[in-house]
Amino acid sequence: MAKLTMVQAINQGLKVAMESNPDVVVLGEDVGRDGGVFRATEGLLDLFGNERVVDTPLSESGILGTSIGMAVYGLRPVPEIQFMGFLYPAFDQLVSQAARIRTRSTSRFTCPITLRVPYGGNVKSPELHSDSLESLIAHSPGVKIVTPSNPYDAKGLLLAAISDPDPVVFAEPLRLYRSIREEVPEGWYQIELGKAKVAREGSDVTVISWGSLLPTCLRAAELANEEGTSVEVIDLRTVSPIDAETILRSVVKTHRAVVVHEAPKSAGLGAEVAAILAEEAILDLEAPVSRVTGYDTPFPLPVVERSYVPSDRRVLEAIRACIKF
Amino acid sequence: MAKLTMVQAINQGLKVAMESNPDVVVLGEDVGRDGGVFRATEGLLDLFGNERVVDTPLSESGILGTSIGMAVYGLRPVPEIQFMGFLYPAFDQLVSQAARIRTRSTSRFTCPITLRVPYGGNVKSPELHSDSLESLIAHSPGVKIVTPSNPYDAKGLLLAAISDPDPVVFAEPLRLYRSIREEVPEGWYQIELGKAKVAREGSDVTVISWGSLLPTCLRAAELANEEGTSVEVIDLRTVSPIDAETILRSVVKTHRAVVVHEAPKSAGLGAEVAAILAEEAILDLEAPVSRVTGYDTPFPLPVVERSYVPSDRRVLEAIRACIKF
Amino acid sequence: MVAKSRSTTKDASARYSPVQILNSEGELTGPSPVIKDEQLVRTLKLMIIGRSFDQRALSLQRQGRIGTYAPISGQEAVQVVSSLCLSDDEWMFPTYRDYAAMYVHGMPLRDLFLYPMGHPQGGRAPESVNIYAISISIATHLPHAVGAAWASKIKGEKKAFMTYHGDGATSEGDFHEAMNFAGVFQVPLVTICENNGWAISLPRERQTHSETIAQKGEAYGVAAVMVDGNDILALYKVISESLDRARAGDGPTFIEAVTYRLGPHTTADDPGRYRSQEELEEMKLKDPLVRTAKYLRGLGLLSESEEAEMWEEAKSLVGDALKEAESIAPPNPDFFFDHVYAELTPNLLKQRREFVPEEAE
Amino acid sequence: MVAKSRSTTKDASARYSPVQILNSEGELTGPSPVIKDEQLVRTLKLMIIGRSFDQRALSLQRQGRIGTYAPISGQEAVQVVSSLCLSDDEWMFPTYRDYAAMYVHGMPLRDLFLYPMGHPQGGRAPESVNIYAISISIATHLPHAVGAAWASKIKGEKKAFMTYHGDGATSEGDFHEAMNFAGVFQVPLVTICENNGWAISLPRERQTHSETIAQKGEAYGVAAVMVDGNDILALYKVISESLDRARAGDGPTFIEAVTYRLGPHTTADDPGRYRSQEELEEMKLKDPLVRTAKYLRGLGLLSESEEAEMWEEAKSLVGDALKEAESIAPPNPDFFFDHVYAELTPNLLKQRREFVPEEAE
């Protein structure tokens, strides 16, 4: 078994999917000859040819819109949008179209698309290259959103997404593309969508996060451990539909919860997690549900982004405050 | 003082704004000759001419995008999008452009736009004519969103929005356009943005809502009152930035909260309200924060919409459950 | 190379003018394509069914028996002929105004009533009928049509695809992105712009500054034709040629069919606010039904009694369909939970369990 | 009327070919517009400053002293000439690649370094300089340029507006919607497409199926011209005429300036993956700096030593600007809270109060 980075695991996942299913096609800006601006689609053009690996015009709504037609007509398109901030121009096609084809046709037509899109900051990119939109998508019925926090999950979730009969946004945390290497099995394996993972067991407080900030949360948990606090870390993996059961099971045990994400706080997905707890576990909570998040500003320029994205320190402080409450 | 419906109050507000400020221009699909598909802009073309009241091509991104340029160049555009479901194609221009011009230029350029857009269901419209997107907008820094629940507020909030130096989405509850008539002062008056209103005072439970569902909440409060429960009803009026202070002040008093909106539940704005309470008022809460909302499906066809939009009955039941807890 | 003068819209108007073979008087202005007599008669018959459906739907709406309805009167020729040119195994991507096109391609009249009644079955063509679900959001279906045609090409099929949209739709970004993909990937798609003169209250001249809509095809290197959309002979010629090109792998065609919306935009609209009675009267003279009937009478293919019979038959067909539609049971009140994902999510399961339908008003 | 044959892209290519006056050898192929000698010399000088800035920025990026940078080499002629044609009191809406255009319109070189350094001041032209803030999202600024030009028209001014975009940008919906509004409302805007042959790795031929980009103007009834974008004489002629039309109230013009991106897309890009060395070598022969210098030498306006001096001066100008840029203090770590709304919301007030900056890595 080879040790792969996340971007390599994704690349391998795409190869496996395309080998095992001739209906899988990959399309997007620079995904062919160039192999994708992050090399996630490297080598696919040579292996599968330019009918299945397509360099498209600069046209996000066109990429997703034509993918919908392909999906309805029996293919399994895997379009790429270069950064999550460029999902905005395709947002209409995502939430009013891809997400509603099934509803509109009372399930005569379906839309099995896996929309790959890198997201998240702290990689010194220009504006709109660091946005995290999981909350917008979680509020839009008919589409799912998944985000891996490590290479193994990345491949397994990607293959599950491609197999899913409905549209799935596969959000790839940019910052983790090459930061971790781990053993990734060759060939096909899937990680069931809709299931969170307990990434670290603990008993004093539950930290809930996903994707780009999982390593931060795990580091903060380790620091807390050194101070004698036992932290359980939950990796949602599938952000929508959310796995409320796993969250509740943990908080019923720990009685304390901290939610961590890098999107702005207001109406972020952290609010949904807190709301689930306020609705289903009010008697179990022994401290406020705290949210460690990006600020309510657009993602700022690289000079200050390290202070915008939740850090080990901020998560640790929230854990401490929660315990002390 | 004349008794006006909400749509008449909005129409009067637009007239007052255009009379008092020559920089105010109105543009959108069918807003001129036709007077708007709901007659909100009726008469403006004759009064102010076709340079200030403009029928545009069928092009939401174009309407909002050109409004941004106008605003940057010193005008005060008041564009209309015909239904909130057609804001999706302009979503990029709203949240990545209008909302960020100030940030991008460190306040050299600003974007004082008031985007008028009807929303909400139970008026027997086709798909995408009933969507409520306040949560998506509340998660997008740089833009505000306001929604009136009565004719008086409609005019006052509209004039405040037009005076605001930043982009404001002015969301008009379709269902209330003609359902209520009340006295509306002539001339200019403003209702401060960012301030919620206690629409009904009470002591046992707080119901928090906005726009289209306020009358429902008030009716449910009346029914609860007959059963001996005293309900405080908060009308957020400005959905973003949210007036957490008014909400907290009420819940600290009543110890119980129900949030009501017609958008889907998951990651809806009700989650933000619940999260604020879970974060700031955990020791005050004596019952779960319950959310009475649309279901996690696309807004359905007219045959069943009455069962989708929160009803008096559903709000009342939530109040009862909250009290009994 | 030397400086060329800048191109103006004048040039374009010289290059584009509507193909016409049958004028408003029902007279030939050029050689007719070869069309069998029965086919000509059938075309008129189907147009009459379209008009009858329309008249019935309008009166039903006034009685409150159906919801908002977008009338087709004036646009029957382009809808019927284009649909007749498409094979049953080929696909159509219609708009909310393409009732006659959908009917001809196999959608039961009953289901066409169910659509403005807001019954979910109205949004779903029977399994064997190759009609895509209508999206109310203007122009959003165009990239879908391109994608489906593209998928068919990838699969090695030799099918043509057809999609419709209005003059207003050409202003949307999705029109542009779809047409550009159609050109770049040379998909087997015929796109028909039913230019009916209006987009709600906006006249065609203020929708775009180009003299014709057809010339928009040039922006994409896509073959483009402008055709008299009320002239069944020109339509047969232009559309069948375009579909054949698509089937042969020769790429997409963009067709501007110049027609006219004789009725209001929808039953919720009052065209008296923005359009003159004179314009309407003038355009009534171009009515495709009148013109086609004149032509058939001239050819000796239609007697007065035969025409009257067609109207009678159409009316009873429409009446029967309406009865059927009104006898269809409403859906279960919780049906909408079942069509969000293939399987209900935990959230949806819980919400459906707790769901209590409201009583009717 | 009789049937017209369908228009093909062949027709378009016959109508559009690049206006050229000065060929790659620096020879006149037609009559030059009247341009003062000093202006010609100044034009070259500014192009050399552009090139020097570019070379310096590229090397700084390699040293890690600035962030990702989008080079301009090859595109100096269109940027410099267009900007020289615009008056100081008129407005420019640039992209991330328009360093030379911005410089000529008044943006200090220092601030142009601050932009790829990620300093907020790089995104903000000085108060007196009429340059709009760059949006990284392709084509999103085009409707803004249209809106500003429209507002100016409403205010009764006689100003022209100018905006730039790439060949790739023409595929976005916002390009389409902006151009359509420009046509319908006849705004005083000149839109310059810097067709540099590539959009990252996608060659122009696969961006769109139209033979030229200029012909896209026809879709909107907007006057369109194709021009050799490396030929300063043709650019002067075409752009100044277009701006004059705008000022005179004669509406918008769409210009395709055919140029070439000699460098990578950005410093993060490796063009070796998708573009041949042969193509690059061939295009180097069309370098606008070489061509302009040859022409000026031929006219006796430029000696070898004068040219060398221009390069020296440019380098020291650029060096000084860099020093200035590097001496500018970084912004306060919490500056970004202050530019979301005119006043901080309660949320933002609280968040800024609690904000603790992270230490540098």
Ligand SMILES: Cc1ncc(C[n+]2csc(CCOP(=O)(O)OP(=O)(O)O)c2C)c(N)n1
């Ligand atoms: C994206 C979007 N914006 C606005 C509307 C509202 N609307 C419905 S039909 C229509 C006019 C359409 O005009 P056209 O494309 O010419 O088609 P026609 O109705 O004339 O057949 C408008 C503005 C919509 N349905 N979708």
Ligand SMILES: Cc1ncc(C[n+]2csc(CCOP(=O)(O)OP(=O)(O)O)c2C)c(N)n1
């Ligand atoms: C909406 C959007 N999609 C994708 C990108 C990523 N991107 C940056 S530049 C570029 C290519 C632009 O090509 P072109 O318009 O020809 O301009 P050029 O870079 O060649 O000057 C792409 C795809 C972006 N910035 N914005």
Ligand SMILES: [Mg+2]
């Ligand atoms: Mg129309």
Ligand SMILES: [Mg+2]
């Ligand atoms: Mg380019």
